[in-house]
Amino acid sequence: MSTATTEGAGARTRAQVPERITPLTTIGNGLQLARRSVLKIKANPAEVLGLVLQPFMFVVLFVFVFGEAMMGDWRAYRDFLMPGVIAQSVVFATLGTGFSLSEDVEKGVFDRFRSLPIARSAPLIGAILGDLVRYAITVVMVLLVGLLIGFRPEGGAVGVIGAGLLVLVFAFALCWMSAFVGMIARTPMSVQAFGMILMFPLTFASSAFVSPDDMPGWLRAVAANNPVTHLVDSMRALMLGGDAASPVAWTLVWAAVITAVFFPLAVWAYRRRT
Amino acid sequence: MTDAIRAEGLVKQFKGKRALDGVDLTARTGTVLGVLGPNGSGKTTTVRILATLLRPDAGHAEVGGFDVVREPHQVRRLIGLTGQYAAVDNELTGTQNLVMIARLLGMGRAESRARTTELLERFGLTDAADRPVKTYSGGMRRRLDLAASLVGRPSLLYLDEPTTGLDPHSRNGLWGVVRGLVDDGVTVLLTTQYLEEADQLADDLVVLDHGRVISRGTPEELKSRAGDQVLELRTADPGQLHLAGKIVEAVTGSPVEVAPGDLAVAVPVADAGVLPEVVRRLDDQGLAVGELSLRRPSLDEVFLALTGRAAEEHTENEEARA
Numbered sequence: 001m002s003t004a005t006t007e008g009a010g011a012r013t014r015a016q017v018p019e020r021i022t023p024l025t026t027i028g029n030g031l032q033l034a035r036r037s038v039l040k041i042k043a044n045p046a047e048v049l050g051l052v053l054q055p056f057m058f059v060v061l062f063v064f065v066f067g068e069a070m071m072g073d074w075r076a077y078r079d080f081l082m083p084g085v086i087a088q089s090v091v092f093a094t095l096g097t098g099f100s101l102s103e104d105v106e107k108g109v110f111d112r113f114r115s116l117p118i119a120r121s122a123p124l125i126g127a128i129l130g131d132l133v134r135y136a137i138t139v140v141m142v143l144l145v146g147l148l149i150g151f152r153p154e155g156g157a158v159g160v161i162g163a164g165l166l167v168l169v170f171a172f173a174l175c176w177m178s179a180f181v182g183m184i185a186r187t188p189m190s191v192q193a194f195g196m197i198l199m200f201p202l203t204f205a206s207s208a209f210v211s212p213d214d215m216p217g218w219l220r221a222v223a224a225n226n227p228v229t230h231l232v233d234s235m236r237a238l239m240l241g242g243d244a245a246s247p248v249a250w251t252l253v254w255a256a257v258i259t260a261v262f263f264p265l266a267v268w269a270y271r272r273r274t
Numbered sequence: 275m276t277d278a279i280r281a282e283g284l285v286k287q288f289k290g291k292r293a294l295d296g297v298d299l300t301a302r303t304g305t306v307l308g309v310l311g312p313n314g315s316g317k318t319t320t321v322r323i324l325a326t327l328l329r330p331d332a333g334h335a336e337v338g339g340f341d342v343v344r345e346p347h348q349v350r351r352l353i354g355l356t357g358q359y360a361a362v363d364n365e366l367t368g369t370q371n372l373v374m375i376a377r378l379l380g381m382g383r384a385e386s387r388a389r390t391t392e393l394l395e396r397f398g399l400t401d402a403a404d405r406p407v408k409t410y411s412g413g414m415r416r417r418l419d420l421a422a423s424l425v426g427r428p429s430l431l432y433l434d435e436p437t438t439g440l441d442p443h444s445r446n447g448l449w450g451v452v453r454g455l456v457d458d459g460v461t462v463l464l465t466t467q468y469l470e471e472a473d474q475l476a477d478d479l480v481v482l483d484h485g486r487v488i489s490r491g492t493p494e495e496l497k498s499r500a501g502d503q504v505l506e507l508r509t510a511d512p513g514q515l516h517l518a519g520k521i522v523e524a525v526t527g528s529p530v531e532v533a534p535g536d537l538a539v540a541v542p543v544a545d546a547g548v549l550p551e552v553v554r555r556l557d558d559q560g561l562a563v564g565e566l567s568l569r570r571p572s573l574d575e576v577f578l579a580l581t582g583r584a585a586e587e588h589t590e591n592e593e594a595r596a
Contacts, residue, residue, distance in 0.1 A: 040363060114326070
């Protein structure tokens, strides 16, 4: 290590750092930090592998293990299942937002960001924008596996893209819940544990894997009102054909409600967390 | 000369416990202020308040003339922070880490690259520039972390226990960097548990204990209050320690207490010349010496001298040295 001689600290302020934070700097900072999230995904082979293998595993296992038993024909179950498995994969993936935020707090990376003259909300915005990329990859991967085993959705490209966008909107809403959990939990591991307890009922007590009609009465009531059911029903209608208007409307309402509740909570917990 | 940092009456409570109980400190522009104290004394809390990460419950602080609570953005434009843990992304390369900070600070692509190359070279990380940080050694990671806090050319640098856990070689390297920064006019606030580090780097010192300033002054002033050196003596037969203690007391004039079970006595001495006298008298009495040394006072001993009691919270390091 050489001794410093070239440091131009004579400049008393950082010339390029703006005097105040404008919405434009907020967006710029947020995009820089979103780039960081994406770079981190790319640099982590385990994560890349998880993003590719998990959808493959889920689709193949569910279709071939349960297919015949469920519907007497794995092809029929495959078509029923695909929208559900996409939704389930993305809902589980939202856990990653809380996990990585919690990790940043634990490692002191957040302190670094918060001591920089950047927008206060930028780390939160960056994490969530970056994660949307991760969710988009998940959607595409699951779809590819589906196509590989013969899934040919009748809704065509328009229906598939519509369903993909809808699940991303829903994931964006759930992100804030995950971020909130990430900010109030003490360690990344407790985010994981708590998230699992939340995500399993949310995805399994829904129409993702079986029709709620086949569930016992009390569970049917839960499933019918589960936001994931609305999401999956919408995606099924968009991808396979059927009336999409009502479930899509419900899904958007749920996404709005979840965001309205958890966005302020996440921001509050983020500001409070030291 | 103006003050780069001025804090008055800082109070901070966590869950009813007072982490800071009225801390005053000033750092003169272009100097190193050392904040010395054991774990839990309030060093990190002080740094976090001055870095705008925490709001004080009472008192106020100005950094570069800006109030840390009312004008945090202006303060952040001036400071760089290196915390106790290397706050860098392990998955990213050294270059990616620094470029990200530079871009966040509003530098263009080319300028960010140039600044990154310059810093990596200065910290001896050029060869490791494109390797993920998780392959770095502890010392390299700390250096990268320090580089990250310098990207924006801060005029004030906070170093919170920068050398804890570093090997002597890396520690010396880091000291060199700090000296270089000060030569360039940067004001440094350094917290440490090590008296030697404070002695090496700091122009002024503040000693914290239980969230209060218990002493302040130059390192020289502080050490003279604790005695310049410490004579430490262990007898080959622990049963004879009591007798040896009497001899040390007689020669140095400082009271020596030997409790049952003690293995060594340690006494502050003003003059190293007492050593031969102690040896001669021990020899006269036929006492076999296990270990006899003169050394600088440890933080524990400074604390003992300043507070009349030992520092309560030790780190493993200090335990090992005591």
